[in-house]
Amino acid sequence: MFTTRPTLQGTFGMASSTHWLASQTAMAVLEDGGNAYDAAVAAGFVLQVVEPHLNGPAGEVPILIAPADGPVKVLCGQGVAPRGATVEHYTSLGLELVPGTGPLAAAVPGAFDAWMTLLRDHGTQSLERILGYAIGYAERGHPAVERVGETVETVRELFETEWPTSAALYLADGRAPAPGSLLKNPALAATWQRLLSEAAAAGPGREQVIEAARRTWREGFVADALLAASARPTMDTSGERHTGTLTGDDLASWEATYEDPVTYDWNGWTVCKAGPWSQGPALLQQLALLPDEVTAADVQFDDAPTGSASGDGAFVHRLIEGTKLAMADREAWYGDADGPSAVPVEALLSDGYNSARRALIGDSASRELRPGSPDGREPRLSAHATAVASGQAGFDPLAVSAGAGEPTVARDGVTRGDTCHIDVVDRWGNMISATPSGGWLHSNPVVPELGFPLGTRLQMTWLEPGLPNSLTPGRRPRTTLTPSLALRDGRPVLAFGTPGGDQQDQWQLHFFLAAALRPHVRGGLDLQGAIDAPNWHTESFPGSFYPRAMRPGNVTIEARAPQAVTDGLRRRGHDVEIGPAWSEGRLCAVARDPETGVLSAGANPRGMQGYAVGR
Numbered sequence: 001m002f003t004t005r006p007t008l009q010g011t012f013g014m015a016s017s018t019h020w021l022a023s024q025t026a027m028a029v030l031e032d033g034g035n036a037y038d039a040a041v042a043a044g045f046v047l048q049v050v051e052p053h054l055n056g057p058a059g060e061v062p063i064l065i066a067p068a069d070g071p072v073k074v075l076c077g078q079g080v081a082p083r084g085a086t087v088e089h090y091t092s093l094g095l096e097l098v099p100g101t102g103p104l105a106a107a108v109p110g111a112f113d114a115w116m117t118l119l120r121d122h123g124t125q126s127l128e129r130i131l132g133y134a135i136g137y138a139e140r141g142h143p144a145v146e147r148v149g150e151t152v153e154t155v156r157e158l159f160e161t162e163w164p165t166s167a168a169l170y171l172a173d174g175r176a177p178a179p180g181s182l183l184k185n186p187a188l189a190a191t192w193q194r195l196l197s198e199a200a201a202a203g204p205g206r207e208q209v210i211e212a213a214r215r216t217w218r219e220g221f222v223a224d225a226l227l228a229a230s231a232r233p234t235m236d237t238s239g240e241r242h243t244g245t246l247t248g249d250d251l252a253s254w255e256a257t258y259e260d261p262v263t264y265d266w267n268g269w270t271v272c273k274a275g276p277w278s279q280g281p282a283l284l285q286q287l288a289l290l291p292d293e294v295t296a297a298d299v300q301f302d303d304a305p306t307g308s309a310s311g312d313g314a315f316v317h318r319l320i321e322g323t324k325l326a327m328a329d330r331e332a333w334y335g336d337a338d339g340p341s342a343v344p345v346e347a348l349l350s351d352g353y354n355s356a357r358r359a360l361i362g363d364s365a366s367r368e369l370r371p372g373s374p375d376g377r378e379p380r381l382s383a384h385a386t387a388v389a390s391g392q393a394g395f396d397p398l399a400v401s402a403g404a405g406e407p408t409v410a411r412d413g414v415t416r417g418d419t420c421h422i423d424v425v426d427r428w429g430n431m432i433s434a435t436p437s438g439g440w441l442h443s444n445p446v447v448p449e450l451g452f453p454l455g456t457r458l459q460m461t462w463l464e465p466g467l468p469n470s471l472t473p474g475r476r477p478r479t480t481l482t483p484s485l486a487l488r489d490g491r492p493v494l495a496f497g498t499p500g501g502d503q504q505d506q507w508q509l510h511f512f513l514a515a516a517l518r519p520h521v522r523g524g525l526d527l528q529g530a531i532d533a534p535n536w537h538t539e540s541f542p543g544s545f546y547p548r549a550m551r552p553g554n555v556t557i558e559a560r561a562p563q564a565v566t567d568g569l570r571r572r573g574h575d576v577e578i579g580p581a582w583s584e585g586r587l588c589a590v591a592r593d594p595e596t597g598v599l600s601a602g603a604n605p606r607g608m609q610g611y612a613v614g615r
Contacts, residue, residue, distance in 0.1 A: 029125065076274070080250075106457075189451075276333070480504055498585060
């Protein structure tokens with residue numbers, strides 16, 4: 001099959017990310033003797049500089065790690081709701097939804113502490129060396145990609161009238177960053193340099209310096225500036241100015257934590273995901289809902305012969321309907337809940353439950369939101385989800401669009417936040433998959449002393465008590481961020497992920513099936529072929545981002561898909577939208593053959609930013 005670029009292969013190291021500078025940074029760290037975890041941390045900080053419209057230091061990052069000599073673990077870099085972030089407080093302000101922008105939407109920042117924890121526990125290099133790459137790009141500049149300027153233009157009025165600190169950085173001389181122009185962030189460079197200077201005073205040990213940096217973030221000058229930003233009245237998507245709820249105790253008491261992944265065995269693979277505080281188990285549910293036998297012809301619908309299972313859209317139809325069922329369960333059951341409200345993950349992934357759910361998939365497209373009853377428990381949906389599912393809440397076509405990713409809506413303009421991704425595998429067999437996001441340049445005003453804004457992840461919670469994803473102090477908002485690792489015979493083989501909000505585990509489903517089932521390239525997984533294959537997504541469930549819309553029956557599919565597939569979907573009752581030829585899916589992937597040690601990588605050509613490197 002023709003691909004946009006080759007699947008890379010080598011034996012030394014591989015990195016794939018959503019920006020070529022981050023990928024090359026990761027490779028530079030590997031060349032310098034670092035391992036996959038050193039490389040991912042350095043690349044993660046570079047992504048904050050070169051993709052500020054997609055992530056920032058005060059955002060969040062779930063990380064899956066597979067050490068060469070240990071079990072797969074999840075490192076949770078998703079911060080919790082502050083202690084003052086109660087349903088009662090938000091509804092007392094006249095709000096029905098958490099705003100999509102502004103300090104009321106800010107959770108405790110999680111990304112920085114997660115990266116530091118990873119570096120401390122699994123890395124080998126000094127913090128000074130790891131941060132040096134990001135400092136260099138922030139201080140000396142980097143060529144701006146097209147979407148940075150496009151995003152800034154979308155929120156120009158907001159920046160100029162309400163968020164002057166953001167205008168000072170991103171509208172210098174009244175102009176948004178032009179593609180290829182050098183974009184600098186001297187305040188961010190100074191932040192990291194000051195943090196390094198203060199951390200170095202803690203002592204010469206590598207771990208001592210990292211721990212001191214964590215304390216400075218939580219209790220020092222960084223914390224002081226973040227708290228001041230949270231307390232500043234800020235215009236948000238409600239059309240009003242609000243202050244946030246973040247306190248010093250919130251920052252000082254939170255730290256990234258390790259936990260076991262949720263796993264599902266499919267066709268000889270064990271797929272590992274973060275728990276139901278993410279949407280990760282939805283991918284596992286989609287796998288559990290598949291027919292007993294799936295073939296390469298089913299997933300190769302870019303050039304499938306007429307009459308094959310996928311040639312008339314039959315298999316794509318099944319995937320879409322399975323996605324709807326899994327996402328309905330996500331809406332009813334997922335969240336950071338415990339006790340009687342704990343998420344019944346084992347039941348949601350059980351054979352009996354999914355056999356009954358699979359029987360709901362008929363020959364025509366469903367337009368209903370149909371959560372199930374695992375263990376006989378009755379599902380409960382938020383009032384807003386029920387309203388959008390029944391058509392009682394209107395759909396704003398400007399608020400949600402095909403392939404949009406993670407939308408946040410700013411006053412007087414629609415803009416798109418999104419996400420980054422990085423995968424790395426090294427010559428020793430260490431593997432990592434991470435999906436940084438949040439703290440976008442348009443999520444909150446830039447904190448002038450720091451060079452970056454607060455995040456907005458609390459917008460994913462409901463202002464209704466008693467739900468698994470209700471806004472609750474000390475609990476994580478259910479995030480869409482969902483990196484993946486896949487094992488064979490207990491050994492890590494594949495790390496992958498994508499930006500894309502609610503679309504992430506839809507795009508990853510088709511990628512994983514294609515990678516697992518399609519013919520191999522030079523004896524290894526055809527990563528690039530699986531990434532390049534035409535993809536799709538549905539919005540036939542309540543969205544995770546403000547304004548939490550739903551489009552019953554919707555499917556958006558790339559124009560490269562055969563006409564027979566789109567015609568078949570329409571015959572089955574789907575509202576098919578044809579997206580641009582290269583618009584669905586922004587996947588990154590690395591792999592390792594445990595028998596030969598051969599490493600491989602591929603990266604998304606869509607958007608002309610993703611890149612894989614290795615040797």
